[in-house]
Amino acid sequence: MASSGLIALAAAIAIAVSTIGPGIGQGLAASKAMEAIARQPESAGTIRSTLILSMGIMESLTIYGLLIAFMLLNNM
Numbered sequence: 001m002a003s004s005g006l007i008a009l010a011a012a013i014a015i016a017v018s019t020i021g022p023g024i025g026q027g028l029a030a031s032k033a034m035e036a037i038a039r040q041p042e043s044a045g046t047i048r049s050t051l052i053l054s055m056g057i058m059e060s061l062t063i064y065g066l067l068i069a070f071m072l073l074n075n076m
Helices: 002-039 041-074
Strands: none
Touching: 002 041
């Protein structure tokens, strides 16, 4: 009983950590991209495509945390 509770707690921590980091990173990246577009509007397309690519990479870290949580919950 205690081990299943610890596994559930570990899954919750995995989800929490894997969403907090990329969430902060995505906010900072979007902020800096908007500042860059404001400074150089002619390069908005390049900045936007780089931003979308980096957002996808950051979001994959969150999905990895979800995968680890599912793997932990399957061991209960």
